[in-house]
Amino acid sequence: MKGPVISNPARPKANAIVQRHKQVIMTSTMVPYPIVGECAEGALVSDPDGNVYLDFSSAVAVMNVGYNHPDVKKAILDQAERLVHFAGNDYYNARQVELAEKLVSITPGDFPKQVFFSNSGAESVECAFKLARRHTKKPCMLSFLGAFHGRTFGALSLSACQALHKKHFSPLVPQVLHVPYAYCYRCAYDLEYPSCDLWCAKYLDEVALRYSASEDIAALIAEPVQGEAGYIVPPQKFLAQIESTCRKKGILFIADEVQTGFARTGKMFASQHFGVYPDIITLSKALAAGLPMGATVSRAETADWDEGSHSNTMGGNLLSAAAALASISVIEKMNLCDRAQELGEHAMKRLRELKDESRLVGDVRGLGLMIGVEFVKDKGTKERAIEETERIIVEAFNNGLILLPVGLNCVRIAPPLNIDISLLDQGIGILENAVDKVAAG
Numbered sequence: 001m002k003g004p005v006i007s008n009p010a011r012p013k014a015n016a017i018v019q020r021h022k023q024v025i026m027t028s029t030m031v032p033y034p035i036v037g038e039c040a041e042g043a044l045v046s047d048p049d050g051n052v053y054l055d056f057s058s059a060v061a062v063m064n065v066g067y068n069h070p071d072v073k074k075a076i077l078d079q080a081e082r083l084v085h086f087a088g089n090d091y092y093n094a095r096q097v098e099l100a101e102k103l104v105s106i107t108p109g110d111f112p113k114q115v116f117f118s119n120s121g122a123e124s125v126e127c128a129f130k131l132a133r134r135h136t137k138k139p140c141m142l143s144f145l146g147a148f149h150g151r152t153f154g155a156l157s158l159s160a161c162q163a164l165h166k167k168h169f170s171p172l173v174p175q176v177l178h179v180p181y182a183y184c185y186r187c188a189y190d191l192e193y194p195s196c197d198l199w200c201a202k203y204l205d206e207v208a209l210r211y212s213a214s215e216d217i218a219a220l221i222a223e224p225v226q227g228e229a230g231y232i233v234p235p236q237k238f239l240a241q242i243e244s245t246c247r248k249k250g251i252l253f254i255a256d257e258v259q260t261g262f263a264r265t266g267k268m269f270a271s272q273h274f275g276v277y278p279d280i281i282t283l284s285k286a287l288a289a290g291l292p293m294g295a296t297v298s299r300a301e302t303a304d305w306d307e308g309s310h311s312n313t314m315g316g317n318l319l320s321a322a323a324a325l326a327s328i329s330v331i332e333k334m335n336l337c338d339r340a341q342e343l344g345e346h347a348m349k350r351l352r353e354l355k356d357e358s359r360l361v362g363d364v365r366g367l368g369l370m371i372g373v374e375f376v377k378d379k380g381t382k383e384r385a386i387e388e389t390e391r392i393i394v395e396a397f398n399n400g401l402i403l404l405p406v407g408l409n410c411v412r413i414a415p416p417l418n419i420d421i422s423l424l425d426q427g428i429g430i431l432e433n434a435v436d437k438v439a440a441g
């Protein structure tokens with residue numbers, strides 16, 4: 001596979017699988033196109049009809065080291081020959097210990113930490129939520145508008161991304177308060193950065209005062225770059241300021257790095273861009289390079305569970321742990337942090353030019369290879385171009401580019417971090433053409 005090629009646009013086999021999927025699978029899959037993955041390598045995925053697509057989503061920010069990386073594949077196969085599962089929370093195995101040691105050493109903060117392994121991002125957040133309540137013995141949680149932390153009840157209660165996610169699921173976990181994030185393109189306070197002096201971060205002091213932080217608020221959870229809300233990068237000092245409020249008021253600071261972790265933003269963890277040291281970090285997605293795994297990394301002093309107070313069956317799975325160790329090693333050896341940074345700057349330059357030229361592109365923002373492009377009907381009113389976004393995504397797909405929507409009117413540019421620069425350019429070219437075509441009506 002060298003590049004995207006649509007040789008069979010009718011996609012009979014892919015369409016047949018989509019029809020069968022809809023009969024028997026209870027997902028709410030929402031992409032408006034029939035992408036069926038059959039084989040993949042690097043940043044390219046082929047379907048059963050022989051079409052080849054360039055994936056700008058990394059299968060939802062998971063394939064940071066690319067599909068089918070030989071080192072990851074070898075680690076999985078070697079481990080599968082020996083032992084696949086050995087109840088990581090009930091018995092012991094060396095692989096999860098090695099991985100925990102690695103995570104403790106690479107996550108921000110040179111202090112003792114401990115890790116809890118699970119199977120997904122939502123579970124890593126559930127663990128953080130329970131730990132925060134248990135450790136502080138306080139009930140309330142602070143979170144942000146736009147936040148997405150997962151679909152289980154605790155994680156969903158911390159989220160405020162789309163109304164649809166919560167429709168008919170109440171009652172949720174009580175005592176969660178959402179405050180505005182630093183979404184400068186659509187500031188909740190109608191202010192402008194930097195003259196706002198980061199009012200959204202300052203306002204937390206007021207919230208903490210009104211809610212008696214010392215008695216009531218267990219933790220604040222934040223995505224260092226908001227993911228599902230539209231890849232929203234806060235101003236440089238935002239996170240440090242909210243961390244400082246947490247420290248002053250005795251509130252634990254949880255960073256949800258499920259989507260931003262593992263070099264996606266140009267550093268191993270996005271918190272490192274902002275100089276913050278979270279008490280708890282939640283991880284998943286790219287952690288095990290495509291095998292299911294979640295991890296909650298906490299300051300050791302905070303992780304004061306009673307024996308047996310939190311557990312699961314599959315956490316610390318040996319296959320996932322082997323894949324994770326191999327994937328982190330690839331990130332380090334190939335210096336994918338620097339690469340994400342360089343390629344991100346290159347992509348941002350082209351996308352900013354697109355913004356200047358196209359009436360539909362309202363905002364382009366990003367950190368490393370976590371880039372959001374927001375489409376609007378009118379740059380003055382910023383009315384969301386929801387239907388146009390969908391048409392752009394379908395047009396790009398028809399030309400071999402997988403784009404995943406994010407927010408209501410944005411797309412994410414999040415290819416594998418080791419993508420070839422020529423492929424990256426090719427993908428951006430397909431996106432530019434799709435935007436031009438939809439803008440032309």
Ligand SMILES: Cc1ncc(COP(=O)(O)O)c(C=O)c1O
Binds near residue numbers: 123223
């Ligand atoms: C920041 C963040 N946290 C948590 C989750 C939930 O992860 P999972 O879908 O693995 O439960 C996601 C998923 O997109 C996410 O982006």
